[in-house]
Amino acid sequence: MPILQIDHLQKAYGDTHILHDINISIDEGDFLVLVGPSGCGKSTLLNCIAGLEPITGGDIEIAGRNVTGVSPKDRDIAMVFQSYALYPTMTVAKNITFGMKVRGVDKATQASKLAEVSRQLQIEPLLHRKPGQLSGGQRQRVAMGRALVRDPKLFLFDEPLSNLDAKLRVSMRTEIKKLHQDLNASIVYVTHDQIEAMTLATKIVVMKGGVIQQIGTPAEIYNRPANMFVADFMGSPAMNLIPARVRSEGGQTRIEIERDGAEPLVITDPVARDLPAQIVLGVRPEDIHEATGNAHLPGTAQGAGGDVMIEIVEPAGADTFAVTHLGGKAVTARLRAESAVRPRAMFPLAFDLSKVSYFSPTDGERLN
The missing domain is CATH 2.40.50.140 (Nucleic acid-binding proteins)
Structure with a gap:
């Protein structure tokens, strides 16, 4: 059974159509990257999967359950935002455990989960600091930790590395790939960086103007581009x-x-x-x-x-x-x-x- 199934998804604002007949299916453990130029609809699609944007037509299923119209908190997802979206007055530990506290998770489980993810992300020395005392890379680790303690069916990443400098992006990319391999997590990841897409993905969706241009493995996308747009967009230098x-x-x-x-x-x-x-x-x-x-x-x-x-x-x-x-x-x-x-x-x-x-x-x- 696919962990994520999207059938004939449409998204429009009035007469302006943003997403056109989107069909995607990924299996458990897949790392799906949505890639394309700015304005192609990839972040809108991610928000539709998350339930942050209502869809105009079609269906979305997560782990076999139709979540079309279901609120974000009931979709069994965890999202990592570009802006980190941390609570500035809370410590790192409280930022990570806040969601569990709201859901009524007992304190022992909270402490166990916090210890586990802080060890995975190597942020144990930061737990008593506040976000304002952290670097960009440290904040991103905290945002990832907050998602990891959820243990959701699906992780959603919205351009999580775009605020980092080039060297830090490379090291964080490696960490995200290692996390995926260690946890066998199912991930949908948005980026405009085709190098990020090639290095992280098990499957890539290339988008342009709200239309899917090609779906395939990184090797398929790179070696057998479906059209000239994909050929030109994927690869540095370009084809x-x-x-x-x-x-x-x-x-x-x-x-x-x-x-x-x-x-x-x-x-x-x-x-x-x-x-x-x-x-x-x-x-x-x-x-x-x-x-x-x-x-x-x-x-x-x-x-x-x-x-x-x-x-x-x-x-x-x-x-x-x-x-x-x-x-x-x-x-x-x-x-x-x-x-x-x-x-x-x-x-x-x-x-x-x-x-x-x-x-x-x-x-x-x-x-x-």
Whole structure:
């Protein structure tokens, strides 16, 4: 039985439709991340799951129980907010146990739960402090502790790390992932940070304009994006999206990409079939390699690249990013740190054809 089942959910404010026919199902222990740009509806969807927003249509089930119209306190959920939402006059210990006290949980159980979560989150020395005496990361741990003592069916996280600095976000991300693994908790997590989504999720929902663009594992979303929006949004640097022409020749597919001041770059894909005359070729920066003579990497084939003019070289420690122009677009290759690539010079690049995506230029949908 799914721990969360959402069927044909709609949300509108008057004539303004925010969420359109949302269908999601996750199993117990799943870590579902809702990701998308600002204004895509992900926080509204989380609030609908929590019962903080009434829905316009559809159904929400938590652990097999239809909670559509049920008040938030009766949904067996716990929520961690972006703003922490701690009581400033209460100590850390009282903030964590306050919900249990309101629900009439006995003091012995309160003390046991408090000791357990404070040990898990390593906040035992902070229990007698007040929120104003804590750092941002410490406050977030307290907010998580308050949720953990509930032992709910479903945890809801609303951009919990967005107020933290970059270094602290990375360490808190690791803590949240460890908590998920240790507790086998069922989590729905909202973020606009696609790196957060990729590192935390067992399943990702990519949203745009209140519509689900794709649901899948991080590997599925990254390697086989359903459309150009997902391809461009997920990944840093983003997938290269290069306009190209397609010709059939001798039972093989020739893909021609315009080059500034030179003949088109021709890629021969022996397995591509039934592509339209105009496509957009998608390739991740790490799937563009240095072509060294006839020694092509696995997945590349003879004719899968050529010499291009490198415009910008960006050393980045373990990698070197090289930027060229193909099909009128800036194209980034992620090369080895020791690559002998130079700006304003020709350099041989090869595409890993086992990793490329083909998209329709008209509706952006995946073709392969």
